[in-house]
Amino acid sequence: MKQITIGGVPEHFNLAWYLTLKNGEYKDEGIHLRWQDCPEGTGAMCKALRNKDIDIAVILTEGIIKDIIDGNPSKIVQTFVQTPLNWGIHVGKNAPYKTIEDLKGKKAAISRYGSGSHLMAYINAENHGWDLKKHLNFEVVNDLNGAVEALTNGTADYFMWEKFTTKPLVDNGTFRSIGNCPTPWPCFVIAVREDFIESNKEDLKTILRIINNTTIEFKDIPSIDRTIANRYGQQLQDVQEWLGITEWSQSLIDKKTVTTIQKELHALNIIPEIVSYEKLTYKL
Template identity: 60%
Template sequence: MKKFIIGGVPEHFNLPWYLGLRDKKFQEKDINLRWKDFPGGTGEMNQALRDKEIDMAVILTEGIVRDIIHGNQSSIVQVFVESPLLWGIHVATDSEFEEISDLKGTAAAISRYGSGSHLMAYVNAENHDWDLQNDLNFTEIKDLEGAIESLPNGEGDYFMWEKFMTKPYVDNGTFRLVGVSPTPWPSFVIVVRNEVLKENAEIVKTILEVINHITIDFKNLPSVAEMIANRYGQELEDVNEWLSLTHWSQKQLSEKTLEKVQDQLLKLGLIEDKLPTDQLLHNF
């Protein structure tokens, strides 16, 4: 039985993987798939791919595109979540900042450089016509838990993270939500190290077939909203709203969308050059 290690954030987007592993759907195909949580997000997973610590990852689109351009020897094999990620822009409850415009020139708390929280701070700044050289500052806080500890202590002024995963901390008074910044492209893709693709392309293809069979009917599973609410500490009302906004995919990222991502990264000064499509995407 072939062993594969896949990484991802411990968030509700990835519940289909948990269900597949729980129900031994990959073992039925003679694949020993192991899941590894990465609370630090995309930057942490990029490093794990580079270090060959994991074989695959469910990762933010903009983060992996940038890292492949910067030398990560991996390829995108499929979109996992087609809908945009809704990045909540949060401040500490007792912060003096009331609106997004108040955050110009302040310090964004980010999980790490190259992470989604880092890259989306640039997208948010661009959306509000800030000076990308002078109006953006950063403080590394590792992950959501780091932000919960750091922001109330004045380490970083605002923190961008998925709106629904941070909602419990808005509800309990740790954070205040001052705005939302959606990604202008599909939120999550599945990426595989090129070495793994070269040696085990058919097995990777089978893994995709299994997870796609789960995601295509995921929203219709009995009591799925209750399961998500209990597992991730969410209010049922919030989960139902999130489910209505979230759409999984079973298709590869389009060349047009990839161009859009690269163009935006180039415009923001986050990459120096674009790559041809075949150096970023792997089509079976």
């Protein structure tokens, strides 16, 4: 049986992968799919793809586009979550900051350079008309636990992360939420190493067929809201709100969207150039 490794954040967005793995659906097709948690997020997954530690990644759209342009030999094969990601902007419970404007020139905690928390700090700064050279400073904290430590001891001032994932930390008073910053595009895509695509097309098609059959009816799974709330330590009403605004996708990201993302990243000097749609995507 062929072993294939897929990486992703251990968050509610990826519960469909857990369910299909638990049900043995890939094994039934002769595929030993192994899930690898990547709590450090997009930057860590980009590195894991480059190092061939994982074959497939469920990854933030803007992060993998940047990394492919920077030389990561991978391709986007499908959109996974069609709707934007709602990034919460968080500060420590005792921090003096009350508004997003108070964070101008302060230090953002990021999981690593090239991660979503890094790139979205630029988007947020642009949204508020800040000077990107003067008003952005970063502290690398690796993951959510590192962010809790940094915001608590004051080595960083604010942290951007998916708002429903961090909501339990807001509820228990570790963080205060002072705003949101949605991505202006589909948030998660499935990216695969080019060498893996070339030699495993049929297995890849099978994996996508299985996960797509689950995501297309994910919201209809009985008591799915309670399952998510229990598994991820979230309030039921928060999960229901999240389910109401989240849509999965079963198709490849379109050319227009890829161009829009690249134009935004290029304007922020996050990428050096705008490349062709074909350099970034692969249609199975």
